[in-house]
Amino acid sequence: MSDKLRSMEVFSAAATAGSFAAAAQTLEMSAVMVGKHVQALEQQLGARLIERSTRRQTLTEIGAAYLERCRDVLASVAAADQVAENLRAEPQGSLRISAPATYGEQRLTPVIAEYTARYPKVRIDLVLSNRVVDMAEEGVDVTIRSGPIVDTTLIARPLQPGRVLAAASPAYLKKHGTPKHPADLAKHNCLVFAGASTTWRFRRGDEQVDVAAHGDMVSNTGASLVIAAIAGMGVVLQADALMEPAIKAGQLVRLLPKWELPSRAMHILRRPEARPSAKVRSFVDFVLERLG
Missing domain, CATH: 3.40.190.290 (D-Maltodextrin-Binding Protein; domain 2)
Structure with a gap:
């Protein structure tokens, strides 16, 4: 799908620029490569998108209709990318947290109150339980656990031990x-x-x-x-x-x-994402400042 999206992007640029050569300059690729992307789409669709001659190129009827849809798809992809980037840049959205019951009530909840005062766009879903939750299966973003860490695939940071x-x-x-x-x-x-x-x-x-x-x-x-x-x-x-x-x-x-x-060791854990969202990163840092 990523290859097709790229070909749609190249086709849209070629149709807008009016020639493969002009599109090649905009996209920083060769005119031959622009032609290959367009040809790949035409082969997949079984229809010609652009009528090409030595002097000019024009969109076919199918090409004009397809171009309109390509622009819609590419705009949707760009909007989705922007949403993801915004979530990474500013803490916002739902943050699901798991913690042991007593620790969550007495230690963590006051910290959460401070955190939401600083980051009002974050909504907290707090689950207090003394069992070990499956973070991926239960959609937990951050968890606090006592005792030794069994799942070494998680990113763990130490907190003050529980005395x-x-x-x-x-x-x-x-x-x-x-x-x-x-x-x-x-x-x-x-x-x-x-x-x-x-x-x-x-x-x-x-x-x-x-x-x-x-x-x-x-x-x-x-x-x-x-x-x-x-x-x-x-x-x-x-x-x-x-x-x-x-x-x-x-x-x-x-x-x-x-x-x-x-005493019992205490840790705050998150899933092993290469680029954790801003809400996860900021919450972990916030807890470490106060309970680490």
Whole structure:
């Protein structure tokens, strides 16, 4: 199809210029090559487009009708190219983003609000899910993932790692005391995430302490565990994105701040396009500035 479009372009130039030689100068090719393009179209159509003589050339009836349609097609192609170029030059259109639920709600959504304020022509389609999405199959432009990157064909950029914090409510600590060492947690009511390891691992330099967490509540959502901790039920271990709002509000108190808990790598990913659109490129850069 690209060869035919080129031949249509050459035919249109030849008809407009009035001769193969004049068209050749405009197109920066030889007059012989102009003739070959026209002949190729005539062979495909099974009809003569231009009557040629040593002095002049004139369009046949079919040639005149075909020229009109060629100009329409070439104008449509140019308009399509311009649309693509505009999308590359200025962030606009729909941007489909996928992210883990908690991270998306607590970390990403405020950044998206800033981004759309700067680029109002971009419409955001945000999908929050803890499963790994197929970007191509589900039409996702940008995704954020935690943990190791399995699909190495995607373009991945690192974000700040997702940390895990330990916390409890002021009322709980007033009643049960504040743990000074990870081993003290063995005496506390620990709120446990269902399906996760019940061993809480703390590190400080070369020192490592494993705590067998046990308590009277297990849940399959981190949010419910944080709410329970705020209500004074016990000690919770959850992602910083989920815990920090409650800590800043004074609803929870961070415990053992000099000890580190396992963190998870975070990345922002896009598909491997040689020339990503302006909306994708600008959004990735924007997120990296704030969360990278």
